[in-house]
Amino acid sequence: MMIIKMDDNQKLGENDHRRLGQELDLFVFSDLVGAGLPLFTPRGTVLRDELLRFSEELQAKYGYQKVFIPHITKDELYKRSGHWDKFGEELFLVKSQETKDQMVLKPMNCPHHIQIYASKPRSYRELPIRYMESTVQYRDEKKGELAGLVRVRAISIDDAHVFCTLDQIEQEFTTIMNMIKEMYRVFDMKFRARLSFRDDSDAYIGDAADWEAAQRTIEEVTKKLDLHYDIAEGDAAFYGPKIDIMVTDSLGREWQCATEQLDFVMPKRFGLAYVDSDGSEKTPVMIHKALLGSFERFLSVYLEHTEGRFPLWLAPEQVRIIALKDDANILKMAKDVVKKAKEMGLRAELDDDNETVAKKILAADQMRV
Template sequence: MQEAKNNLKLSTMRHSLAHIMAAAVQRLYPDAKFGVGPSIEDGFYYDIDLGEKKISEKDFVKIEKMMRKIIKENQQFIRTEKTIEEAIEWAKEKKQDYKLELLNDLKKYGTTNANVISSEIFDDKEIENDVKTVSFYTNGNYQDLCRGPHVDDTSKIGAFKIMKVAGAYWRGNENNPQMQRLYGVAFDSEEELEQYLNKLEEAKKRDHRKLGKELDLYTFSPLVGAGLPLFTPRGTVLRDLLASYSNQLRQEYGFQKVWTPHITKKDLYEKSGHWAKFGEELFLVTSQETSDSFALKPMNCPHHTQIYASNPRSYKDLPIRYLETTTDYRDEKTGELGGLNRVRSLTQDDSHIFCRKDQIEVEIQNLLSCANKLYSSIGMNLHVRLSYRDDSDGYLGDKSLWQSAQEQLKKAVISNNLDYFEQEGEAAFYGPKIDFMATDAIGREHQVATVQLDFVQPQRFELTYKDSEAQDKTPVMIHCALLGSIERFMSVYIEHRAGWFDFWATPEQIRILPINDKVDSYISEVSAILDNIVINSPIKFNQIRYSIDNKKGSLGKKIRDAVKMKIPVQIIIGERDMDNKEVSIRIRKNGDFIEESISLSDLEAYIKSI
């Protein structure tokens, strides 16, 4: 309860700062036209139209200076109401075209098309009935159409900073004018603001787009297309190791690998319900031989139903567990693509269980165990979001089945002593989900693994099994991905580890650094030992990956190059090492490198102990 109150207080303060920023912009740019200015996580923004004028980072200082001047004036936030007609006249007089559009829509549509009205301006209560009046808030000479709430006066403001400006289409429609969205962050104290800014600086250092290039993990090509990453040998080692670990965890619980093609007739997705829900996100494929319409597969569950349906099934056969780590394709909007976070070719460590209702709890517990083991091994704390349906019409299946599914998911989570919270409206269209939320090294939360219960697709595809009385029954389908999109998970993992991966997952674990070419024969002896080492690792048969730096140059440069590529173990070999049958090792521990001398006979045991 107290946390909710604190969040409301922060949100109110941040929304008030959006108005203060707009008031400052209006003083500096009297012809400014305003869209909406909500509070958001960590801060606030306002959409602004300055015509041909553009706000740049160099303008932030003068805007902040004006904001502080307004704050010092201790202006009160005064709420008033106008009739809808008075409000429209106000917008015309002030030449606030965007506010005028919102008001005209509100007057025209009322409750029949409430979704066209910005929720930052009007709340649900106001659009349940025909709108007669709207509220305004005034501070100083600035007046704004707004539902509030706000702080009492401008002195009740914490610490803030303007962070960036970006383009934003009015109301999110690319056919509308593009405005300038001015963002700020705000906290209760300067100390909290400083902590946040330091966290941002650390995040910049960890940015997977920056590290992906520096560590030679992946690239993009305009000839291949936006959102279609190409993985280098180093990046491929990393993604293959992560996928192998996920596969191995599930195979220990009886999952079997299957394979499905990358294109399918649209009929499959029409029957599953995906076509109606996601048809605009599919890549369409045309055959030159037949009249069939195909699509690149955006998900794998409908295909797996067809493998299940290929043979008669008995209750004794269940559960049947399939896994497939495969690439799917979704026609994401170009403007939403970014690094590996959102791509058009996403590889999922997908799995599906077909089981009886009495088997659900055990199967979910097994999957929860897999997820916990995977994320604990990479040092990410997990908690769970139970994602339920809401009362909208966007979900398939009987509500009673949904209720049963939601109750069973909650029971499994509680029995596993998982920290959880519940959220309506986040379910898949065919069933509720357990969404795993992982916290990274700098405190950011990411949605990663997911477990989904599905009573709908087995019915739509008419899947059956014979029960103990030879009667046809419909199986339950459980969806699970431990990593989710491997590309997106890699972006999280790269940033979580700042490129210094767990030793077992590091693409190049060891680099041999010879001081000169007089030690070549001894390097062969060292290499022979490394070639036969299988490390202690979550993944079975994980052999050491190493290279030899034979380039001309000083030892210092070779060390710097190895550190730049974030290679955790560097074996330095000189003539004295060769004479003493030793190697000098630089190894990264607790964020720093330490140096040790190891006899050649102890090298294998030493490496296995890392």
């Protein structure tokens, strides 16, 4: 296998996403910006936009509504949610010069979405309520653990949260799993389910009985869907059990991408409620969901899975028009074709360099056009 030396400590195989990202002009890193903070070029931004658009359109089909939240918050939000105690060392802290409040760059989005739910009284008739948001969250990962796009400090995610009743859990989990199946069928990637449950340690919050009920529900849903799965004790989120989707790439490696998590804890911590059909006040259940998961991690996996040969709908450059010779009439005709292609919504470019046709075809192939 051909390898190239990227720096003093790394040698990358020709199929490594860091090498492909450089050769296909998708993303770069800058020492001035900082480690773990990728910068996406115009071509890479097409991938980001198209993948997140695909996710959003799929979710909208299943009743999810877009919301938007700020990227900073007062530390009180995460102290209430439990993230401050659990992830304190991974938080980026920002001090307000105006109010002197301790602010935090958001490491996740669920506490914010909870505030939208809690902004007004809710009825059982409204449930389930499904929020989605393609956004960026930030974690101060240790520098030695950063690796290309696999682990970064600015994480793009197609995040979503469902607020529902106990009776709606099975249907919502089933719907989410059907969405996951639909998405990864498009990507031509196989997957299995990993049920991430708690162990006997004190790393988790919430009532043990709620945990047992949640884990039992998740396993029952997985069995009904006839999914191949295994159980990983000790891998649960601190607030609840989850189903992690382990995707297999073309090299036979497994990666955790999509996830759906059941949460009885957070709604209680924030005092969430809805009025049930009998007039009583009850606490909703919360489901955390991401289809792609970290966009950066997914792109690293999919880039290596496809060797950069993306399907047409996703390709940064869908059409390249090659001018056969340096002739004014031919160039005008070629430019007209490019213009019409763009008007049709295609991502088209013109190669009018003074090179042979063979070299132009080779250049297009090298860029996976």
